[in-house]
Amino acid sequence: MESIAKLITIDRSSPVPLYFQFAQQLQQLIESGVLPPGTRLSNEIALADQFGLSRPTMRQAMQHLVDKGLLARKRGVGTQVVTNRIRRHVEFSSLYEDLERDDRHPRTTVLSVATRPADAEVAAALRLDEGADVLAVERLRFADDQPIALMRNHLPAGLVAVTAEALAEGGLYQLLRGSGVDLRSARQAIGARRATAAEAKLLDETRGATLLTMTRTAYDDAGTPVEYGTHVYRASRYSFEMTVAAR
Template sequence: MESITRLISIDRNSPVPLYFQVAQQLQQLIESGTLPPGTQLENEIALAEKFGLSRPTMRQAMQHLVDKGLLARKRGVGTQVVNNRVRRQIELTSLFEDLKRDDRRPRTEVLSLETVPAAGAVAVALGLEPGTPTVALRRLRYADDDPIAVLHNHLPADLLTLAEDDLAEHGLYELLKRAGVSLRTARQTIGARRATAAETRLLGESRGATVLTMERTVQGDGGRPVEFGSHLYRASRYSFEMSLTAH
C-alpha cells in the first residue's frame, strides 16, 4: 500500500484546521477501503514529522478518529484501523441475531442473572404488581472481540427458565422463541448520555464517552409484556438506522 503521506495533502493556507484536514482525509481512506481494518499506522511522532506537523496537531487528528470509532489504540500493538461500526436497522430483532447475520462474531459475557421483585419502571413496563418476581439479567455483548453493548433485561419470572450457559451461547430472543414465547410488537425509545466510569471500563471507552441508550418493551400474544430491556451501546462503534417513507 502506498504511504499515507502520499495520499494526504495539507493546505496550510486553508481556513480548515490542519488536524481536521488530516483526520478528514484519513477517514475517507478508511471508509473507501484504501486503509482496510487491521491496517497498522505509524506512531504519532513519526507521522507528525512526515507531515511537517506538531505532535499535538497530529495527536488531535488521530484522537478525532479514535473518538469516531475508526481507529483504535491497543497497548503493545499501536494504532490500527478497526472494523466499521455496527449499523443496525430498527426492527424487532435481537442484537445477537443482527451481529450473527452480519458475520460480526457475537460473543456474550453474562454479568449477572438473578430473580428480583418488580419495582418502578420495570413493574410499569411489564404490567406487574410491585413485588412480583422477575428475572433480571445483565450481559456484555461483543462484536469481533470488541465490547459493543451492555444489555439489561427483565422478564416475568413465570415466563421461562434461563441458564447462564444458554445466555452465553444464544440471543435472548432466540431462547424466548424456543420456549414458545411469541414476540409480536414493541415500544422503543432511543437516546444518548455520558457513560459512567464503570460503563466506560466495561465498554473499553475513554472517560466521558457518549453512549446510546435504548429502552424497549416487547409484547407477546394478547399484548402481554414479555420483556423490558434497558441497554447501552458504544456511540463510537454503533448506530441505529431507519427507513422513512413519504406519504
C-alpha cells in the same frame, strides 16, 4: 507511514482548518480501504512532526476521527483503524439474530441471572407493582470476538425458564419464542451517554467513551409487556440504521 505522507497534502493557504484537512483525508484513506481495519498509526507527536503540524492540531484531528468511530486508542497498542462497524437496522429482532444473519460470529458471556424486586422504572415498563419479582439478566455480547454490547433485561418472574447455559448459546428472543411466547411488537428509544468505569472496562473502551443506548419494551400478541431491556453499545463499533418514508 511513508505511504500516507505521500497521500495526504496539507494546504496552508486554504481556509479549511488544518486539523480538518488532515482528518478528512485520513478518513478517505480508511473508508477506501487503503488503511484497512487494524492498521496501527504512528503516535500523535510523530505524525505532527511528519506533517509539519502542531501537536494540538494533530490531537484535534485524531480525536475527530475517534469521535466518528474510525479510530480507536488503546493503552499499550496506540491508535488503530477500527474493525468494520456493525450496522444494525432498527427492527424487531434480537442482537444475537442480527449478528448471526450477518455472519459476525456472536458470542455471549452471561454476567448474572437472578430474581430481584422490580424498581420503579422496570415495574412501570412491565406494568407490575413496584417490588414485584422480576427475572434480571445481564450479558456481555461479542461479535467476531470483540465486545460490542452490555445488555440488561428484565422479565416477569415465572414467564419462562431461563438459565445461564441457555442464554450463552443463543438470543433471549429465541428462548422466549421457543418457550411459546408470541412476540408481536416493541417500543424502543435510542440515545447516547458516557460510559461508566465498569462499562468501559467490560466493553474495552476508555473511561467516559461515548456509548449508544437503547431501551426496549417487548409485547406479546395480547399486548402484555414480556421483556424490558436497557442496553449500551460501543459507538466506535456499532450504529443503528433506519428507513424513513414520506407520508
